[in-house]
Amino acid sequence: MQTITIGRNSDNNVPLNYPQISKYHAKITHLGQLSFKLEDLESSNGTFVNNQQVTRTTISPTDQIKFANISFDLHKYLHLFGLTGTQQQTPPQASQQAPPPSLDFTVDFEKLRNVYADYRAAQANIRKKEKMQNAALGLIGGLAALLGAVNLYFELMDKKILGMIVVPLMLLSVAGRFFIGSEKKLADLYDQFRAKYVCPKCKNHLGEYTYEALAARKVCGCKAIWVK
Numbered sequence: 001m002q003t004i005t006i007g008r009n010s011d012n013n014v015p016l017n018y019p020q021i022s023k024y025h026a027k028i029t030h031l032g033q034l035s036f037k038l039e040d041l042e043s044s045n046g047t048f049v050n051n052q053q054v055t056r057t058t059i060s061p062t063d064q065i066k067f068a069n070i071s072f073d074l075h076k077y078l079h080l081f082g083l084t085g086t087q088q089q090t091p092p093q094a095s096q097q098a099p100p101p102s103l104d105f106t107v108d109f110e111k112l113r114n115v116y117a118d119y120r121a122a123q124a125n126i127r128k129k130e131k132m133q134n135a136a137l138g139l140i141g142g143l144a145a146l147l148g149a150v151n152l153y154f155e156l157m158d159k160k161i162l163g164m165i166v167v168p169l170m171l172l173s174v175a176g177r178f179f180i181g182s183e184k185k186l187a188d189l190y191d192q193f194r195a196k197y198v199c200p201k202c203k204n205h206l207g208e209y210t211y212e213a214l215a216a217r218k219v220c221g222c223k224a225i226w227v228k
């Protein structure tokens with residue numbers, strides 16, 4: 001029911017059989033949740049909310065309502081609106097099925113999403129840099145070889161001078177690859193990842209499985225709950 005009437009006549013939803021109550025004294029309309037509109041129906045002795053006379057106002061069940069001098073406890077009539085006072089106050093039922101707090105690692109597990117994404121991004125970055133540096137070194141080596149070949153053919157330079165130019169370039173091209181150190185960087189990165197990408201409970205490393213693949217598993221062998 002959306003609206004109830006209160007009054008002395010027996011056909012009201014809430015009949016109040018007192019001489020000071022008008023035949024149709026007031027009506028209350030449910031607005032949603034625990035909010036209601038209270039309207040006085042031009043009663044002889046008035047309607048009061050928290051000791052203030054009102055003709056029309058919004059109320060909640062905690063307000064003190066009086067029709068004339070008769071107190072009215074809205075809590076007792078919530079069932080008329082299809083509401084029950086107790087239902088509103090009980091916490092969600094789901095809490096009884098929730099895992100014991102000791103096994104619920106969903107919050108910590110969620111953080112691994114970024115750990116994995118950051119690792120993959122840093123890895124891709126190192127590889128990209130390595131590729132560019134290798135390309136540059138390859139170019140230097142290529143130039144040195146070309147210079148040598150052209151000179152052999154045209155004998156433009158003294159062989160000694162040529163050697164002083166070409167040999168260091170060739171060396172740089174080959175040796176440079178050892179100084180880029182991508183392998184070391186990748187190994188360090190993996191060590192950091194390995195330390196952080198672990199089950200929040202048993203601390204076992206989770207391998208290189210994607211976060212999504214792990215999330216789909218929902219639980220760890222150690223019984224920790226990753227995803228509910």
Ligand SMILES: [Zn+2]
Pocket residue numbers: 199200201202203204220221222223224
């Ligand atoms: Zn675990």
